[in-house]
Amino acid sequence: NAGVTQTPKFQVLKTGQSMTLQCAQDMNHEYMSWYRQDPGMGLRLIHYSVGAGITDQGEVPNGYNVSRSTTEDFPLRLLSAAPSQTSVYFCASRRQNEQFFGPGTRLTVL
Amino acid sequence: DQQVKQNSPSLSVQEGRISILNCDYTNSMFDYFLWYKKYPAEGPTFLISISSIKDKNEDGRFTVFLNKSAKHLSLHIVPSQPGDSAVYFCAATDSWGKFQFGAGTQVVVTP
Numbered sequence: 001n002a003g004v005t006q007t008p009k010f011q012v013l014k015t016g017q018s019m020t021l022q023c024a025q026d027m028n029h030e031y032m033s034w035y036r037q038d039p040g041m042g043l044r045l046i047h048y049s050v051g052a053g054i055t056d057q058g059e060v061p062n063g064y065n066v067s068r069s070t071t072e073d074f075p076l077r078l079l080s081a082a083p084s085q086t087s088v089y090f091c092a093s094r095r096q097n098e099q100f101f102g103p104g105t106r107l108t109v110l
Numbered sequence: 111d112q113q114v115k116q117n118s119p120s121l122s123v124q125e126g127r128i129s130i131l132n133c134d135y136t137n138s139m140f141d142y143f144l145w146y147k148k149y150p151a152e153g154p155t156f157l158i159s160i161s162s163i164k165d166k167n168e169d170g171r172f173t174v175f176l177n178k179s180a181k182h183l184s185l186h187i188v189p190s191q192p193g194d195s196a197v198y199f200c201a202a203t204d205s206w207g208k209f210q211f212g213a214g215t216q217v218v219v220t221p
Contacts, residue, residue, distance in 0.1 A: 004153070031207070040119070042112075042199060043154070043211040058208070090153050097142050097203060101153030 002026055006091050006102035013081040013109045021076040021105050023091030031094035032074040033058070034066065036087040037104075043090065049074055081109045113137045114202050116212035124220055129187040131215050133200030136181065140202035140210075145174060145185050148197045148214070157198070158185070190219045 007022045025032065033048040035058075045058030049068040063085060065077040078085060086109045092099040115134045123129045131145075141162040146154035160167040160174045160183065167174050173186045187194055200212040 033209075035211075040213050042114070042116075042213040043201075043209075045208065048208075092153075097144070097159065098156050099154075099209065101146075101155070103151070103153050 004091055004093055004100050004102035006089075006105050008105060009103065011105060011107050013078075013107065015082060015109060017081050018077070018079050019081065021078075021089055021091075021107070023074045023076065023102060024072050025074075025091075025093040025100070026072065027093055027095065027100065028071060029093035029095055029100075030071065032068070033092045033094065033099070034064070034074070034076045035090045035092065036060065037090060038087050046076065046089075078107075081107075083109045085109050112210075112213070113140075114200055114210045114212040116200050116215050118215050119213070120216040120218070122218045122220060123190045125192060126189045129185075129190045129194065129217055129219070131185040131187075131198050131200070131217070133183045133185075133212055134181060135183075135202050135210075137202070137204065137210070138181070139204040141205060142203045143174070143176060143183050144201045144203075144209075145172075146199040146201060146211075148199065154199055187217075190217075192219050192221070195219045 004025045030051045034046040035043040047066040049055045089105045091102040144159040145157045147157045148154040158172045176183045197214045199214045203209045
């Protein structure tokens with residue numbers, strides 16, 4: 001039981017490049033989320049999904065897209081990276097009121 | 111608009127003493143509160159939670175207190191151990207299910 005996995009662990013992008021952060025969970029949780037962590041800001045919700053085929057925006061969705069074609073996978077896409085998207089990204093899956101987080105992806109946009 | 115606030119960015123405590131972490135919230139619709147612990151280069155892990163119908167929940171060395179009238183909760187760690195050195199996030203959720211996190215408190219336990 002791997003829990004929540006994220007790839008890559010680290011990534012450096014140039015402004016304007018695109019990429020996809022991968023997230024997978026093997027706990028059969030319907031609810032999954034993407035957060036970003038910035039100094040002094042805590043964890044802020046980017047997008048979330050309550051089940052396959054259903055996604056919605058969180059607190060800071062601009063510049064990010066998501067899709068949920070399966071229960072297991074919830075990728076986060078950056079269409080045109082900007083320096084303001086330099087952050088640590090966490091994917092989480094949820095069972096009732098408890099969230100399980102992945103190890104994070106540290107993204108730097110130059 | 112931060113609805114969950116942790117006003118102390120850091121806390122230093124001696125090993126064996128009590129650590130007290132504080133958290134304030136503004137949204138009266140929050141009905142469930144959680145504390146997460148985070149080590150460097152890892153994701154946050156669940157530590158302890160409390161429902162709004164309770165005012166205290168205890169799990170080993172960790173106790174969470176909730177004061178609904180003051181919209182305040184605290185986490186007590188007794189006794190503090192070196193392995194408790196981490197960032198602690200307070201979180202709150204309402205019946206709609208969205209989580210709001212505080213900015214975190216870095217705890218350093220010194221020998």
